[in-house]
Amino acid sequence: xxxxxxxxxxxxxxxxxxxxxxxxxxxxxxxxxxxxxxxxxxxxxxxxxxxxxxxxxxxxxxxxxxxxxxxxxxxxxxxxxxxx
Numbered sequence: 001x002x003x004x005x006x007x008x009x010x011x012x013x014x015x016x017x018x019x020x021x022x023x024x025x026x027x028x029x030x031x032x033x034x035x036x037x038x039x040x041x042x043x044x045x046x047x048x049x050x051x052x053x054x055x056x057x058x059x060x061x062x063x064x065x066x067x068x069x070x071x072x073x074x075x076x077x078x079x080x081x082x083x084x
Contacts, residue, residue: 001064002040006033011069016043018062018084025056045084059084 003012012033017026031039045062046055062082069075 001043002038003031003066004038006031006039007037008070009033009068010071012039013067014041014043015065015067016062017065018045018056018082019060020045020056020058 001014006012010033012031013028014031015026015028017024019025025045027043029041031041033039043064044053044055045059046053048054062084064080064082066078066080067075068077
């Protein structure tokens with residue numbers, strides 16, 4: 001995931017959610033823009049621990065929600081459906 005034009009944001013929250021093996025999985029985080037105007041984060045459909053990654057299969061209903069709180073206090077929410 002790559003985000004740009006972050007200079008107007010105080011904070012950006014992201015939530016990746018999807019279904020696999022009958023369960024909902026996902027990843028979430030927050031970006032606090034400093035001096036940079038862009039940010040990149042790797043989001044996996046799976047889990048990693050101690051350098052070993054297990055990738056999920058049979059993914060359905062994948063969605064990414066990005067919520068930006070702007071410097072003027074307004075909130076912008078963008079929702080994306082992801083084809084896997």
